[in-house]
Amino acid sequence: MKKIDRNTPLVMLTLGDLLDALKGEGATSTQPVKKETLDPGKRYVYGLKGIQELFNVSHLTAQRYKDGILKDAVYQYGRKIVVDADKAVEIFNTWNWQKDRTK
Numbered sequence: 001m002k003k004i005d006r007n008t009p010l011v012m013l014t015l016g017d018l019l020d021a022l023k024g025e026g027a028t029s030t031q032p033v034k035k036e037t038l039d040p041g042k043r044y045v046y047g048l049k050g051i052q053e054l055f056n057v058s059h060l061t062a063q064r065y066k067d068g069i070l071k072d073a074v075y076q077y078g079r080k081i082v083v084d085a086d087k088a089v090e091i092f093n094t095w096n097w098q099k100d101r102t103k
Helices: 015-023 047-055 059-067 085-094 097-101
Strands: 044-046 074-077 080-084
Touching: 044 047, 044 085, 047 059, 047 080, 047 085, 080 085
Parallel strands: none
Antiparallel strands: 044 080, 074 080
């Protein structure tokens, strides 16, 4: 096997050498680390489209809900939005709408 160090030009490596180097120390994963695992027994909706369908609202209203009253039921991993539907409906039903209008 060739001696590969930090000064080895990339064009001098074969694909196998490159893969071996990436598997070695210092390689980082490009996959996001999920802080919470999703419970398979719960009901989830995905994305703003899921919020729109769950509450029968427009795209703009779904965005406002996601960033506002439903933030405790929303998990976002990069661009992926996951909403715990049961928790979202519970929050929605108990929200004090009069308090929200005074802002």
